[in-house]
């Protein structure tokens with residue numbers, strides 16, 4: 316009876332602690348929070364001034380007394396204290412009803428992080444009010460979230476192109492057979508756009524503008540109808556505000572090195588795949604998840620370079636969070652791996 320009572324009021328939480336975005340999944344309700352992993356701090360007192368979207372709006376626009384930072388940049392925890400403050404803020408935001416029991420939390424973390432960092436994430440969640448904390452590698456959560464039959468004795472391959480890292484994993488019988496993580500993903504693409512603008516037009520732009528260009532024009536493969544866009548920034552020579560027009564062709568050219576790095580990593584993973592599983596992939600192909608899967612034509616490029624069928628997840632930005640939600644509902648994956 317007591318157990319039934321507890322499960323009825325269960326407020327278990329799944330968290331995709333991403334370098335670009337944090338998503339929170341509430342058991343029985345689905346994704347209830349989706350915010351950028353950004354924190355604005357008072358530069359002198361280090362007090363948190365804003366978290367999430369409010370803080371992201373401040374990136375590159377802060378006066379001297381405020382710093383907006385991304386505590387998880389590059390797929391590792393660059394700042395433990397700030398990551399903890401951010402996690403606490405998000406957990407409290409979705410778990411505001413103080414009459415509820417402390418939540419059990421499943422957190423998806425980049426597969427490249429160290430044991431020490433993993434411990435730090437767990438501790439942060441406990442400090443933030445969690446009862447039990449279970450961590451799960453991001454690509455495993457993504458594979459579960461997109462509905463791959465990971466428990467079958469067959470190859471399930473996922474390529475998750477996030478903000479800080481691209482994670483590639485081949486999974487069979489609910490275990491990771493091979494995984495590879497490279498620090499080339501959305502942030503590197505944004506940086507390539509910033510560099511291109513400077514080189515080609517002497518135009519200085521911030522990372523938010525670069526991200527907007529990527530979303531509106533970014534492509535990995537020639538488009539049926541090429542696109543154009545107006546971009547504003549500061550002329551690096553004259554020092555004054557300036558407006559230019561750019562095309563999707565030139566942005567594709569600017570992104571070619573980063574795309575090549577992602578293609579190389581996927582090919583390297585395929586070369587390490589055991590032969591029986593390679594044979595499975597010929598028909599099953601692989602699934603793209605993460606925000607980077609939304610770059611136009613990236614599926615076509617990867618399919619052409621690997622000779623395999625490539626599918627884009629239905630909702631690539633939610634794949635990892637949905638995976639944590641599935642783990643919350645069926646803890647058998649955890650039992651097998653704890």
Ligand SMILES: Nc1ncnc2c1ncn2[C@@H]1O[C@H](COP(=O)(O)OP(=O)(O)OP(=O)(O)O)[C@@H](O)[C@H]1O
Nearest residue numbers: 333334335336477478479480501530605606607609
């Ligand atoms: N429509 C789009 N086109 C291209 N890129 C996009 C689009 N939407 C989002 N992105 C990019 O996807 C990235 C964020 O993806 P996602 O939320 O999956 O990453 P994350 O999980 O936070 O990062 P990581 O997996 O490295 O921890 C950002 O770089 C963002 O700019």
